[in-house]
Amino acid sequence: MSGVYKNVTAIILVGLLLNPLWSAPAQASSDSYLEAFIDRVASTVYSMAWPTATYRSVNLNAITERSNGSLDIAFRLYGISALDNSGLWTDVVLNVKDGAVRDIKWGKNNAIVMPPGATATLVGEFLAELSAELQKANNHFGFYVQNKCSHPVKLAITYKDVNGNMRSTGWWNFEPNTKSHLADAAGKRLATKSADWYFYAESTDKSGLVWKGNYTFSVERQPVSMMHLKDSDGDSDLVMICD
Numbered sequence: 001m002s003g004v005y006k007n008v009t010a011i012i013l014v015g016l017l018l019n020p021l022w023s024a025p026a027q028a029s030s031d032s033y034l035e036a037f038i039d040r041v042a043s044t045v046y047s048m049a050w051p052t053a054t055y056r057s058v059n060l061n062a063i064t065e066r067s068n069g070s071l072d073i074a075f076r077l078y079g080i081s082a083l084d085n086s087g088l089w090t091d092v093v094l095n096v097k098d099g100a101v102r103d104i105k106w107g108k109n110n111a112i113v114m115p116p117g118a119t120a121t122l123v124g125e126f127l128a129e130l131s132a133e134l135q136k137a138n139n140h141f142g143f144y145v146q147n148k149c150s151h152p153v154k155l156a157i158t159y160k161d162v163n164g165n166m167r168s169t170g171w172w173n174f175e176p177n178t179k180s181h182l183a184d185a186a187g188k189r190l191a192t193k194s195a196d197w198y199f200y201a202e203s204t205d206k207s208g209l210v211w212k213g214n215y216t217f218s219v220e221r222q223p224v225s226m227m228h229l230k231d232s233d234g235d236s237d238l239v240m241i242c243d
Contacts, residue, residue, distance in 0.1 A: 054082070198217065
């Protein structure tokens with residue numbers, strides 16, 4: 001993710017494999033909560049741009065710091081026009097300072113009839129709503145996984161949800177050199193208030209690679225030996241390395 005944030009990285013060496021092959025190291029680091037925040041509010045911001053259009057997706061472009069210490073979060077929103085069902089997109093910049101959203105600016109867009117935000121009212125209340133979502137995102141952690149291994153991998157994790165309930169869930173499949181936030185079947189990102197979580201991963205080809213630890217949880221009614229991770233600085237990153 002582009003921006004001005006520094007990741008704190010810890011190298012984690014995995015224990016013994018379930019077979020004679022060597023184990024694969026993994027590393028965990030922190031990431032910003034701001035990307036999760038943009039995911040949370042993208043649909044709301046798009047509705048402010050065009051109330052009758054249908055939101056589809058968001059792409060975070062950059063996070064930059066101003067001289068006054070505030071942050072500009074630049075992203076592009078995609079959706080479908082209610083007029084002719086054509087694609088309708090706009091660039092947006094949110095200015096954030098001291099834990100609050102201070103301003104919103106509309107950028108380049110492909111609107112023909114009505115520019116984004118033309119019918120928006122009560123902008124102050126809208127910014128307050130975004131600020132409340134920013135605080136929620138700041139209090140939650142997400143899970144971001146990168147497979148830098150040259151083998152396909154499947155992953156399961158155990159974590160506390162935002163209500164404090166322990167959950168063990170899987171499986172997510174990662175092809176070599178792919179990355180993604182972990183989300184449920186409906187596409188909603190997993191979130192937690194706890195810095196502690198656990199993971200297990202194994203290759204899905206014939207390489208026999210396994211990332212495991214000494215904590216046993218049940219995933220789909222099968223015992224799985226997981227490794228404990230701790231990250232109190234933001235989104236919990238897991239980078240799997242085997243080469």
